[in-house]
Amino acid sequence: MKKKGITFNYCSESEAKEFLKKNNNYFRVSAYRKMYDHYPSGENKGKYRDLDFQYLRELSTIDMHLRFLIIKMCLDIEHYLKIDLLAKAESVNDDGYESIDKFFSDSKYQYIKKNIYYKRNATYCGDLINYCFEFDDDNETISNYSKCRLWDFLECITFGDFLKFYEYYHKEHNIENKYEKLIPSIKSLRNACAHNNCILSQLRKSDCMPNKQISNFISGIYGISPSVRRLRLKSRVIYEIVCLIYVYKELTPETIKKHRFRELNSFVNGRMVKNKQYFENQQIIKSSYSFFKKIIDNI
Template sequence: MKILKTSDELITHMKIKGIKFEIVKEEDAKIFLQNNNYYMKLASYRANYDKRKSNSKYINLDFAYLQELSTIDMHLRYLILQMCLDIEHAVKTRLLKDIEDNSEEDGYDIIRRFVTKYERSCRNIQKHKSSEYCRELIEKYYPYFPAWVFVELISFGDLVKLYEYYIERYPGRLKDSELLYSIRDLRNATAHSNCLINKLQKGTNKPSVKIIKFVSNIDGIG
């Protein structure tokens, strides 16, 4: 099987699949593929369009539609990533505030208990000991981290585990962690530039009932 390499070969392949070059001409598509995007990502948006059963060619699909979806997806990823970072910051802030207000905690004991259960979190921190951004913190505190240092060094995934561990140990003090794993997955997908809107078929995903109720109470949203 021949591997598609050049932009000309990719365009020929897309034409065979029924993708048109009427709105965006072939020469402009070639420039876009060379400088702005790559085939695998761009082609993934084809999943949003129907094919003819007779020849498996796409119906009324122009290269321009794939190009526009890739651009929309880029802006959506930037927006969602910013939202996820804001949520991550809010989770850290609320967790640390509750630890500070918790008379049963000194900020060290909860971390000692956590890393005893999840040793991998410390190993993950050690992987970043050469980083200019966190080396000094790791050298100063490892392995006896206070909570306010620990949350600066761990991944969002380990932060979710720490949050979950804390609310299990001290029930009722903070909101549950039901949605945090979904946010972690979204954050990772956007940070790694994964496609978000390459499959928009109706009914593939359903939001949490909590989200539906929350959004329905926002003025102006039906």
């Protein structure tokens, strides 16, 4: 790290060693260095500019807290998407059996039978799976699903498989799916957090083309100019987080929403800025934070 220009002015080398032994590892902590520039020339050419180990340590801690909040929001969204689907099933007089039969008759979704087969011994849903399905062990798939009703099925499948079914169900019954273009981004973010990826290390990636719903949502927030909106939403991390916030705002009941947004507000205006002096010279971090804060303050 010292050879790369990382300093130890705010955290001693011995403290850094202890942190890397007991709290994190070099690979993960160093991932956040991507947000820092190198000296382009001179005796320090190629070394990081204004990067102390403590800054990396602080970013890894902020990222951890953010991932925990995101996971909670994603779990809430999964739950209320299922509630939403069941309400729509009632509106089209679905008896709970026919839709499953049609879904499994489609060749595109045969792999989901295998996914359920592999979950048949799961601790928390194995009993329900074994009640609803009969299995063909030779082909590692389902042989009979006549006992499975829609509400059973939703408890037996993964989040990814549920999203496939959610999309299918809307098309099958010609129901508007207003989250269709946003759900893939939420799934991507959920998977990143569930696998404990360092999401803030990707802030500089700007390969995203934002959906019109999200652009319109941000355009209604005071203090965010069109140029800032376009620039910040190019960041895939920021775009996915904004998709999560937007769908959460639209989908969840008022009491749940208020509770979770209070958590977000406390985090953004509290823990996130606890050591803001570390990032005074880092524009990408400051501008991303400012954008995020304006959204949270608005909601």
